[in-house]
Amino acid sequence: xxxATWASLSNHAVAAATVVFAVACLAxxxxxxxxxxxxxxxxxxxxxESALVGAGGSIGRSPLPAGSASPVDRGALLSRIGVSLTVxxxxxxxxxxxxxxxxxxxxxxxxxxxFATTGITVAVAxxxxxxxLQQVQWLGAVVTGFAVVVLGLAMLVYVPAxxxxxxLHSYWLLLHVSAAAVAGGAFVVGAGASLFYLVKERAxxxxxxxxxxxxxxxxLPTAAAMDRLAYRVHAFAxxxxxxxxxxxxxxxxxxxxxxxxxxxxxxxxxxxxWVVYAAYLHxxxxxxxxxxxxxxxxxxxxxxxxxxxxxxxxxxxxLHSYAGV
Amino acid sequence: MDGSSVYLVxxxxxxxxxxxxxxxxxxxxxxxxxxxxxxxxxxxxxxxVPDAQPxxxxxxxxxxxxxxxxxxxVPVSAFPGAARPALLFxxxxxxxxxxxxxxxxxxxxxxxxxxxxxxxxxxPVRGLLLEGQTFQLPGGAGSITYDRxxxxxxxxxxxxxxxxxxxxxxxxxxxxxxxxxxLRPRRAWVQARSEGGRTVVEVARLDRASGADLGSDxxxxxxxxxxxxxx
Numbered sequence: 250x251x252x253a254t255w256a257s258l259s260n261h262a263v264a265a266a267t268v269v270f271a272v273a274c275l276a277x278x279x280x281x282x283x284x285x286x287x288x289x290x291x292x293x294x295x296x297x298e299s300a301l302v303g304a305g306g307s308i309g310r311s312p313l314p315a316g317s318a319s320p321v322d323r324g325a326l327l328s329r330i331g332v333s334l335t336v337x338x339x340x341x342x343x344x345x346x347x348x349x350x351x352x353x354x355x356x357x358x359x360x361x362x363x364f365a366t367t368g369i370t371v372a373v374a375x376x377x378x379x380x381x382l383q384q385v386q387w388l389g390a391v392v393t394g395f396a397v398v399v400l401g402l403a404m405l406v407y408v409p410a411x412x413x414x415x416x417l418h419s420y421w422l423l424l425h426v427s428a429a430a431v432a433g434g435a436f437v438v439g440a441g442a443s444l445f446y447l448v449k450e451r452a453x454x455x456x457x458x459x460x461x462x463x464x465x466x467x468x469l470p471t472a473a474a475m476d477r478l479a480y481r482v483h484a485f486a487x488x489x490x491x492x493x494x495x496x497x498x499x500x501x502x503x504x505x506x507x508x509x510x511x512x513x514x515x516x517x518x519x520x521x522x523w524v525v526y527a528a529y530l531h532x533x534x535x536x537x538x539x540x541x542x543x544x545x546x547x548x549x550x551x552x553x554x555x556x557x558x559x560x561x562x563x564x565x566x567x568l569h570s571y572a573g574v
Numbered sequence: 575m576d577g578s579s580v581y582l583v584x585x586x587x588x589x590x591x592x593x594x595x596x597x598x599x600x601x602x603x604x605x606x607x608x609x610x611x612x613x614x615x616x617x618x619x620x621x622x623v624p625d626a627q628p629x630x631x632x633x634x635x636x637x638x639x640x641x642x643x644x645x646x647x648v649p650v651s652a653f654p655g656a657a658r659p660a661l662l663f664x665x666x667x668x669x670x671x672x673x674x675x676x677x678x679x680x681x682x683x684x685x686x687x688x689x690x691x692x693x694x695x696x697x698p699v700r701g702l703l704l705e706g707q708t709f710q711l712p713g714g715a716g717s718i719t720y721d722r723x724x725x726x727x728x729x730x731x732x733x734x735x736x737x738x739x740x741x742x743x744x745x746x747x748x749x750x751x752x753x754x755x756x757l758r759p760r761r762a763w764v765q766a767r768s769e770g771g772r773t774v775v776e777v778a779r780l781d782r783a784s785g786a787d788l789g790s791d792x793x794x795x796x797x798x799x800x801x802x803x804x805x
Binding site for chain 2: 484487488491492495496500506507530
């Protein structure tokens with residue numbers, strides 16, 4: 250295959266992945282909607298039903314009895330459809346990334362479009378692993394929705410596949426960028442979990458226990474379980490981010506630019522993100538700060554991460570500016 | 575030095591110019607570094623000639639490695655290589671401000687004491703020189719010759735013999751961080767007291783980090799206690 254056909258394959262695969270993510274997101278939103286009509290009377294089946302959702306992790310197993318169309322079953326089916334479509338979209342975007350690399354003759358991490366597609370690939374991979382391990386299908390709508398938005402925006406900064414600027418020719422590109430992408434992907438999932446936690450925690454506080462039945466929210470895990478998941482994901486992401494932004498980055502900067510740390514806008518914001526997430530991890534161990542305040546800190550950290558990726562790339566200057574469009 | 579790192583931190587063009595003053599004496603000759611401003615190496619810089627008589631001369635302008643004219647009629651550099659190098663400048667006479675002792679940049683003119691050289695109709699004199707050409711300033715104020723094109727490069731040489739120390743410290747720090755995040759210290763209490771002939775055993779656990787399932791922990795501990803007391 251020529252470079253042009255690789256490039257066109259990549260573009261089609263990414264476009265197809267975007268569409269499939271959108272359909273997956275729709276399936277998860279319909280799952281929300283299906284749960285609205287679950288009457289509290291059905292809720293004694295709650296435990297059994299959540300086991301069914303859990304089984305969605307192994308896709309395609311335990312098919313529903315034919316003709317069963319109760320809202321609960323429909324919700325479970327839609328959840329499985331959503332996860333299956335997410336797997337399909339992930340495969341498509343992996344194809345997109347690989348063929349982009351083939352077209353450019355290098356790892357596809359040289360500009361903002363490529364970072365966006367790679368970042369989403371990793372974020373969805375983290376989510377799918379957690380679906381397998383922890384049954385986090387409830388994050389589906391947020392993760393796929395985020396993927397659609399980011400891939401759509403990535404089209405705005407699309408550049409044709411091409412060679413790298415000289416400063417990027419280094420194996421540190423592999424270490425620094427892949428670690429940053431892994432941490433970023435985990436931050437996406439962690440932010441989704443923290444967001445759900447805030448919603449669920451508020452609902453748990455405001456609804457008397459006897460009314461906590463029926464509807465989508467009460468079929469999700471408890472707020473405490475969401476909080477645990479958010480913590481685990483962030484605890485994984487934080488050391489990876491430390492390595493990517495504060496160790497591998499400066500070492501590469503030393504080779505490429507002759508100094509470890511130069512307060513380049515990208516460096517400053519990477520550090521801000523690090524500080525906020527460090528505050529989050531500390532806050533969880535601090536009385537009065539754990540729970541809601543910590544979750545808000547996690548979302549603030551995610552906002553600084555996003556600003557570093559979008560704002561600094563598009564509006565900032567500095568040595569990382571080739572990472573822009 | 576062995577083990578030193580040499581970095582090329584900047585490069586650009588330094589056109590070599592010769593300036594004659596109103597009397598015809600050569601008052602400046604040499605290469606002047608122009609700072610690159612874009613990917614085509616459109617570079618800006620100044621030539622300061624404090625020795626010119628009767629008044630000091632200053633030139634401010636652009637160096638274009640490959641002269642081209644854009645659709646708006648403005649000269650631009652079309653290519654970073656020196657294919658058709660040109661020097662584009664405005665001229666100033668008067669006091670360069672060098673005698674006041676105040677520090678000033680070698681890449682810009684302090685125009686407080688300078689007046690721009692103008693044609694009789696009042697339009698500013700604007701010079702465009704290709705390699706080897708000479709421009710005569712009006713009114714016999716002098717001339718500037720663009721002799722040839724040279725390049726400059728900036729190097730940084732550094733040697734850090736102990737750089738492995740911070741690396742080791744950072745690696746240790748990350749290992750410690752991982753340990754603090756993933757090792758979960760917990761406390762367990764088993765308290766036994768005699769109460770009216772019975773032995774009451776209390777079991778408690780405290781999690782020092784969040785994220786653990788203490789309920790099952792406690793029941794495990796209770797099972798363990800019951801197991802030992804049975805034997």
